[in-house]
Amino acid sequence: MATVPPKPRAAYVCNACGAAQPKWSGQCADCGAWNSVEEATRPPPSQHRAAGRGGFAGAAQSEIQSLADLKPEERVRTGTGIGELDRVLGGGLVIGSVVLLGGDPGIGKSTLLLQACESLGAQHPVLYVSGEESPQQIGLRARRLGVTGAGIRLLAETCVERVLALAEREGPRVIVVDSIQTLYTDLLPSAPGSVSQVRETAAQLVRFAKRADTAVFLVGHVTKEGALAGPRVLEHMVDTVLYFEGEAGGPFRMVRAIKNRFGAVNELGVFAMGDRGLREVRNPSAIFLSRHDQPVPGSVVMVTREGTRPLLVEVQALVDESPLANPRRVALGLDQNRLAMLLAVLHRHGGIGMFNQDVFVNVVGGVRISETAADLPLVLAVLSSYRDRPLPLELMAFGEIGLSGEVRPVPNGPDRLREAAKHGIRRAIVPAGNVPKEGVEGLEILAVKTLAAAIEGV
Numbered sequence: 001m002a003t004v005p006p007k008p009r010a011a012y013v014c015n016a017c018g019a020a021q022p023k024w025s026g027q028c029a030d031c032g033a034w035n036s037v038e039e040a041t042r043p044p045p046s047q048h049r050a051a052g053r054g055g056f057a058g059a060a061q062s063e064i065q066s067l068a069d070l071k072p073e074e075r076v077r078t079g080t081g082i083g084e085l086d087r088v089l090g091g092g093l094v095i096g097s098v099v100l101l102g103g104d105p106g107i108g109k110s111t112l113l114l115q116a117c118e119s120l121g122a123q124h125p126v127l128y129v130s131g132e133e134s135p136q137q138i139g140l141r142a143r144r145l146g147v148t149g150a151g152i153r154l155l156a157e158t159c160v161e162r163v164l165a166l167a168e169r170e171g172p173r174v175i176v177v178d179s180i181q182t183l184y185t186d187l188l189p190s191a192p193g194s195v196s197q198v199r200e201t202a203a204q205l206v207r208f209a210k211r212a213d214t215a216v217f218l219v220g221h222v223t224k225e226g227a228l229a230g231p232r233v234l235e236h237m238v239d240t241v242l243y244f245e246g247e248a249g250g251p252f253r254m255v256r257a258i259k260n261r262f263g264a265v266n267e268l269g270v271f272a273m274g275d276r277g278l279r280e281v282r283n284p285s286a287i288f289l290s291r292h293d294q295p296v297p298g299s300v301v302m303v304t305r306e307g308t309r310p311l312l313v314e315v316q317a318l319v320d321e322s323p324l325a326n327p328r329r330v331a332l333g334l335d336q337n338r339l340a341m342l343l344a345v346l347h348r349h350g351g352i353g354m355f356n357q358d359v360f361v362n363v364v365g366g367v368r369i370s371e372t373a374a375d376l377p378l379v380l381a382v383l384s385s386y387r388d389r390p391l392p393l394e395l396m397a398f399g400e401i402g403l404s405g406e407v408r409p410v411p412n413g414p415d416r417l418r419e420a421a422k423h424g425i426r427r428a429i430v431p432a433g434n435v436p437k438e439g440v441e442g443l444e445i446l447a448v449k450t451l452a453a454a455i456e457g458v
Contacts, residue, residue: 011039013037017031021037078120079093081115082280087307089240093120095213098218098237099215099216102222108253109219112271113128113178114138114142115145121151127175129155129157134156176217177216179220180198183197198230202234239262242256242257252273253272256306288311288312296390299314300397301377302315302374304398305412313369315381316363317378317381327358357386361378372400374398375400375401379451380429398413398416399448413434413436425443430445431449
């Protein structure tokens with residue numbers, strides 16, 4: 001008598017954290033996200049065991065080892081031919097790693113990887129797997145970008161089992177999957193892009209990358225909130241997570257490392273989009289500083305730290321009388337809640353209230369600053385616009401402001417000061433704890449300990 005195969009079991013999975021729920025609910029019990037629980041179909045346990053032993057995880061059983069006996073191996077890095085991308089990756093692509101690249105539609109993810117494949121293809125065999133475009137479409141884009149395609153093999157396929165089978169036969173050292181949301185596995189009956197499909201296909205690709213010592217690039221879609229689509233476990237599975245940032249109509253694009261097991265996180269690579277694709281910007285401070293002919297109110301230069309790179313950016317503020325009962329507080333590139341907090345500190349410890357003023361702040365160039373070093377320049381820019389009194393063009397500031405009005409030091413203060421001096425800055429207002437003992441040549445440094453002292457200094 002023929003054995004009836006077990007039926008797939010229904011489950012409910014949170015697309016934010018990947019947690020399985022016994023039934024549908026409006027809020028995930030694990031992470032608390034709303035409207036994130038979706039129905040998924042789980043294969044029978046026998047299929048899960050078969051997938052785990054499918055050769056990609058290795059048939060040999062693991063053994064317990066002593067950490068003291070292990071000899072660390074130096075991972076060989078391969079240059080992608082794009083200096084800014086190598087910087088974000090930590091010095092180059094590590095063979096055997098899995099890199100997830102996410103970003104808005106049309107921002108340049110496929111363009112950047114195709115340009116990187118041009119240089120990688122001259123060193124290693126490269127397989128470009130496309131689930132969204134045909135080989136003819138990729139060829140047209142490569143011709144527009146000036147990519148010759150030597151050493152690059154194309155595959156238009158969405159079944160992950162067939163992709164891995166062909167990769168076993170071709171033996172590439174670099175695989176680009178565009179995109180992970182288009183792949184599916186025969187083990188699951190759900191549609192491509194679902195939580196279970198993204199999780200299982202990514203797991204198979206990660207196992208293959210580690211076993212075959214092959215570098216894998218995964219292109220990921222993002223949701224309307226800007227987060228990577230699919231389960232959050234996807235970011236935990238890969239070695240490196242990169243985000244493409246930039247304004248839709250702007251000429252500049254930024255790639256930021258959110259996670260990197262082989263390098264520094266929060267590293268930033270800057271690119272300029274042109275008709276020949278993405279071009280790396282080697283001196284980002286020059287493009288983010290809009291040098292005015294005359295000093296203007298509400299503009300202050302600061303030095304932010306992105307990974308290992310100090311970066312000069314311009315913080316602008318506009319303060320205007322508000323016709324509303326509740327004045328507006330708008331921040332672009334900065335935390336809006338922190339802006340409200342700093343305005344309260346300015347009133348309590350600086351004696352300047354803006355209860356009837358609209359306050360707008362912006363970081364020039366579309367840069368997003370999350371560190372607290374922007375506190376002091378933000379307050380100075382707001383104060384300059386409120387008084388309609390411009391600050392000197394050659395002035396720079398950075399520092400964290402506490403709720404009691406103190407100005408606290410920030411990491412890498414001497415590096416920030418030296419970078420400012422290289423770009424023609426002649427005066428700096430910084431926390432007292434960030435002033436180097438030997439000083440900085442050509443730079444007048446005003447060390448402050450309180451917000452009131454900083455206000456008096458300008």
